Amino acid sequence: MEKIVNQKAWLLVLPVFVLVAFSAIIPLMTVVNYSVQDTFGNNQFFWNGVGWYKDLLDPSTELGGRFFASLWRNLLFSAAVLAIEIPLGILVALSMPREGWRVAACLIILALPLLIPWNVVGTIWQIFGRSDIGLLGYTLNLFGLNYNYVANPLDAWLTIIAMDVWHWTSLVALLCYAGLKSIPEAYYQAAHIDGASRWAVFTAIQLPKMKRVLLIAFLLRFMDSFMIYTEPFVVTGGGPGNSTTFLSIELVKLALGQFDLGKAAAMSIVYNLIVLIVCWVFYTVMTNVGTERRPETGGV
Amino acid sequence: MQQIPGRHIILTLFLIFLLLPIYWLINMSFKTNTEIISTMTLWPNRPTLDNYRIIFTDPSWYSGYINSLTYVVINTILSISFALPAAYAFSRYRFLGDKHLFFWLLSNRMAPPAVFALPFFNLYSAINLFDTPWAVALAHCLFNIPLAVWILEGFISSVPREIDETAFLDGYSFPRFFLKVLMPLIASGVGVAAFFCFMFSWVELLLARTLTSVNAKPIAATMTRTVSAAGMDWGLLAAAGVLTILPGALVIWFVRNYIARGFALGRV
Numbered sequence: 001m002e003k004i005v006n007q008k009a010w011l012l013v014l015p016v017f018v019l020v021a022f023s024a025i026i027p028l029m030t031v032v033n034y035s036v037q038d039t040f041g042n043n044q045f046f047w048n049g050v051g052w053y054k055d056l057l058d059p060s061t062e063l064g065g066r067f068f069a070s071l072w073r074n075l076l077f078s079a080a081v082l083a084i085e086i087p088l089g090i091l092v093a094l095s096m097p098r099e100g101w102r103v104a105a106c107l108i109i110l111a112l113p114l115l116i117p118w119n120v121v122g123t124i125w126q127i128f129g130r131s132d133i134g135l136l137g138y139t140l141n142l143f144g145l146n147y148n149y150v151a152n153p154l155d156a157w158l159t160i161i162a163m164d165v166w167h168w169t170s171l172v173a174l175l176c177y178a179g180l181k182s183i184p185e186a187y188y189q190a191a192h193i194d195g196a197s198r199w200a201v202f203t204a205i206q207l208p209k210m211k212r213v214l215l216i217a218f219l220l221r222f223m224d225s226f227m228i229y230t231e232p233f234v235v236t237g238g239g240p241g242n243s244t245t246f247l248s249i250e251l252v253k254l255a256l257g258q259f260d261l262g263k264a265a266a267m268s269i270v271y272n273l274i275v276l277i278v279c280w281v282f283y284t285v286m287t288n289v290g291t292e293r294r295p296e297t298g299g300v
Numbered sequence: 301m302q303q304i305p306g307r308h309i310i311l312t313l314f315l316i317f318l319l320l321p322i323y324w325l326i327n328m329s330f331k332t333n334t335e336i337i338s339t340m341t342l343w344p345n346r347p348t349l350d351n352y353r354i355i356f357t358d359p360s361w362y363s364g365y366i367n368s369l370t371y372v373v374i375n376t377i378l379s380i381s382f383a384l385p386a387a388y389a390f391s392r393y394r395f396l397g398d399k400h401l402f403f404w405l406l407s408n409r410m411a412p413p414a415v416f417a418l419p420f421f422n423l424y425s426a427i428n429l430f431d432t433p434w435a436v437a438l439a440h441c442l443f444n445i446p447l448a449v450w451i452l453e454g455f456i457s458s459v460p461r462e463i464d465e466t467a468f469l470d471g472y473s474f475p476r477f478f479l480k481v482l483m484p485l486i487a488s489g490v491g492v493a494a495f496f497c498f499m500f501s502w503v504e505l506l507l508a509r510t511l512t513s514v515n516a517k518p519i520a521a522t523m524t525r526t527v528s529a530a531g532m533d534w535g536l537l538a539a540a541g542v543l544t545i546l547p548g549a550l551v552i553w554f555v556r557n558y559i560a561r562g563f564a565l566g567r568v
Contacts, residue, residue, distance in 0.1 A: 003392060003393055003394045004392065004393055004394065005393070005394045006393040006394070006395060007395050007396060008395075009389035009392070009393035009394075009395040009398075010389075010395055010396070012385035012386055012388060012389035013385070013386045013389050013390070013395075013401065015382050015385065015386070016382050016383060016385075016386040016405070016445055016449060017386075017401070019378075019382055019438075019441055019445060020405060020408055020441065020442065020445055020446070022438075023408075023416075023420075023438060023439060023441055023442040024408050024411070024442055026419075026423055027416050027419030027420055027422075027423055028419070030418075030419040030422060030423070031415065031418075031419055088314075091304075091310055092310065092311065092314050094304045094307065095304060095307035095308075095310045095311040095314075096311065097311075104556050104557075106311065106315065107556055108549075108552050108553065108556055109315050109318060109319065110315075110318070111552045112318065112322065112545070112548070112549060112552065113318060113322075114499065114503075114548075115499050115502065115545070115547075115548025115549070115551065115552060116503065116544065116545050116548060117502060117503045117504075117505060117519075117520050117544050118503050118504070118505055118520075119505045119520045119523065120520070120523070120541045120544050120545070123325075123523070123537060123538075123541050124321045124322065124324075124325050124541065125321060127324065127325065127328065127534065127537075127538065128320075128321045128324050128325075132337070133328070133336050133337065133340075133534060134324070135320065135321075135324045135342075136321075138340055166317065166318065166321065169314075170318070198304065198305075223410045226412070227410075227411075227412035227413065227414065229412075229413070229414055229506055230505045230506060247412070247414075248412055248413075248414035248506075249414075251412075251414045251415065252414050252417065252506070255414075255417065255418045256417065256418060256510070261418070264418065268414075268415040271412060271414075271415060272411060272412070272415050275407070275410050275411060276407055276410075278410075279403075279406065279407045279410045280403070280407075283403050283406060287399075
């Protein structure tokens with residue numbers, strides 16, 4: 001559909017612009033302001049230039065060491081959950097029932113974890129994994145596995161990854177299901193006549209049709225796992241030691257725990273820049289895929 | 301849709317995996333603390349409603365739910381009513397900086413809330429909104445408005461523009477066209493967008509907790525009270541958790557037919 005050039009459309013966008021600018025630009029400017037200053041308490045601030053940034057980007061300093069450690073941890077975590085959730089989500093979407101009440105039932109159960117407050121998700125897994133009162137921890141220990149997510153870093157990681165898979169795989173599955181639903185039955189009939197194998201149907205029909213939604217799923221999951229805070233915080237509090245301290249947890253510790261405003265602000269800016277770059281790549285790819293596929297899919 | 305082998309097993313196993321932790325929470329919410337700690341049972345031996353009774357009779361507990369629902373509803377109404385005209389503009393017109401603006405909105409959806417926690421605290425304290433539902437509702441607009449614009453733009457774009465043109469030829473003014481013609485056509489889209497605003501505002505804790513202290517304290521923050529000197533009150537914590545799942549489950553029921561398309565953000 002060809003869009004008309006009309007500058008008056010700005011009037012329709014203006015309210016959103018003002019409201020979001022209020023919640024985004026003013027706070028961001030505050031952060032920038034903090035990031036170039038140092039304070040010795042008493043609300044007295046001193047110009048510090050790019051000092052904090054230098055520290056932050058140099059892994060040999062205390063601040064830089066903490067930043068890079070939590071950054072790598074967070075990237076590893078994001079990679080792990082993406083590697084599990086994307087294939088599993090596709091598999092679940094392909095397994096969805098064809099029609100009838102069972103579809104509605106499955107959709108509702110799938111959506112359920114997505115609507116649980118994040119701290120409650122943490123609470124659920126905190127309880128579920130405990131070896132004394134939780135079903136999972138108790139069962140694992142019953143089989144002789146020495147599972148304890150409070151003391152053992154590996155167990156803590158596995159618990160948090162399992163929790164994230166539990167929490168978010170549904171999102172991928174629902175997105176893929178929506179993509180699959182938009183494939184006309186005629187495609188399958190044609191494939192059947194051609195004698196295409198199931199694998200061929202998947203790679204030649206279903207996967208290309210899911211490309212767009214998979215892209216949304218991939219980037220939403222990357223972003224959200226990259227800024228995860230509440231769930232691991234409730235389950236492990238970032239421990240044992242620092243083994244599950246991700247970027248957001250480190251940042252909140254710095255800002256609201258130690259009140260190291262300058263360091264926290266510099267970290268915020270760099271953190272935000274990383275997100276912005278990934279987001280830009282996402283947006284560019286998205287809009288290109290959009291112009292490629294739109295005419296062919298025709299709406300819905 | 302083409303089916304895959306073993307699909308019943310895969311789906312059943314996955315659904316069990318999803319439901320088991322929730323079942324465990326429900327199970328614990330009907331137990332007394334002595335039973336939780338002393339025995340390991342798959343269902344409550346002596347089911348009790350005590351945990352729920354405490355929540356429904358103690359104002360410091362149930363006010364948490366009221367506070368949370370208040371800011372969630374304010375946020376949903378704000379987000380949808382601001383996002384609707386903007387989504388229409390992005391869907392129908394090209395204007396100076398439209399692509400950049402859309403990207404900027406989107407980037408706010410992706411911004412880590414941890415970055416905004418401290419400056420929001422300063423900002424809302426400065427304008428005397430700290431510890432009110434409005435502070436949380438406005439703060440959540442940061443990620444909900446972009447999301448609502450994105451979803452609604454997808455739904456509006458699937459309405460043919462001929463409909464707009466016919467309406468304007470028939471002498472409809474813009475506001476009247478919007479309310480009488482367009483809104484009924486994208487009603488399901490509005491429902492889905494509202495669902496998502498509700499969802500993301502309901503599940504967020506970091507900002508909600510930072511921007512409130514006593515009067516507008518959300519239920520999620522109240523739940524940390526169960527840690528006391530006498531140890532964890534697991535039964536009460538579980539009951540409070542179960543009650544936070546219910547509003548979400550109710551909302552899903554209403555949008556169940558649109559949920560798949562909604563998660564694809566209106567653009568499959």
